[in-house]
Amino acid sequence: MGAGKTKRMPRAVREQQMLDAAVRTFARRGYTAASMDEIAELAGVSKPLVYLYLNSKEDLFTAVVRREARALTEAVRAGARPAGQPADRQLWNGLRAFFTHTAQHPDGWAVLHLQARTHGERFAAEVAAARAEIVAFVTQLIAAAARAAHRDPDLPEREVAGLAEALVGAAESLADWAGATPGVTARQAAATLMNFAWAGLDDLMRGRPWVPPGDESGDGAAARAG
Template sequence: MPRAERERQMLDAAVRVFGKRGYRAASMDEIAELAGVSKPLVYLYLNSKEELFSACIRREAQALVAAIRAGVRTDVTADRQLWEGLTAFFAHTAERPDGWAVLHSQARSGGDPFVAEVVAMREEIVAFVTHLIAEAAREAHDNPELVEREVAGLAQALVGAAEALAGWANGDASVSAKEAATTMMNFAWSGLGNLMVGERWSDR
């Protein structure tokens, strides 16, 4: 079997085990058995448990970002792009629940080196959403009042809400990716729509 295919098998098995058990509780013996290889071969290919986990995080992060970007058309309005991005996000996390568990929960509990990998992925997604919100502001009026700091904060909040919602959607098989995306749009875009035209909430 070609090395790349064998490595893919190992990473597939590792994602399943890490996703269910976490980094510390995962066993290299179980990963090797699930991949159908010997434990020494896993170490030969991926050197250590830490490097194997890092490789899983990188692969799943790249796959998630690629799925979101592939799902968004650039020739549609900003709200449609956000809808398509959210739908792609929820579809991907539903199709790869162990991969999402590795990214969203297991990596964060594994320590600093793993957290840094996830932070890099999240920053890329936040930058993408920030661009969409800024584009929406430009579409709403020629001289948008939304300052850069406010746009960045809105993007952080939206991404955080989507991450939380993915856990809920993945725990209920009856919730489709489109339903989860619709929930997010109803929660976030309606409010953003008011903000774009200058209608801000006030505590007065």
């Protein structure tokens, strides 16, 4: 590495190189085993420069988590546009964007879904905030679909929130499965989840919920079926 070449590199570009190297190292080594020496070498800079830009290993990992979480949420939102589409089309496009992003950035997904959640509250809180943003977005889609189906009354807010949590959780698990299963494309993963979830959601929104045996006259979903 030539010192002059590094000196001429814009700070923003150099910092992204460090973050790229950190994502790869944290994903493959784990937070505890990852070393700043390895990250610096992979980025093509000196270790003191990494510390100068990003202060500490903890701050570096936080910056990585924030960048990867932001990239994922932006990909999902961008994929689901435009907002005027039917809710099922928006959800389909959002899911395809989610699975495409996780497939194209497996190290980033490993950092978010595996490393950040298990190495301290500070990191877990960053991931939780990004996840909450996606859940809120899916909640809006489900609520919009319920309104479009002319349900009266609308699905209760708590139930819509629960459905969104379930759907996002299923997407996260399916992303792990798709990443570990050769030949599964983002489109196939998204179609699997839509086939699993949308028919049931559609029935629920149209007032045809599944009723547990013996609960035909009970409360909750059964009451709404009456």
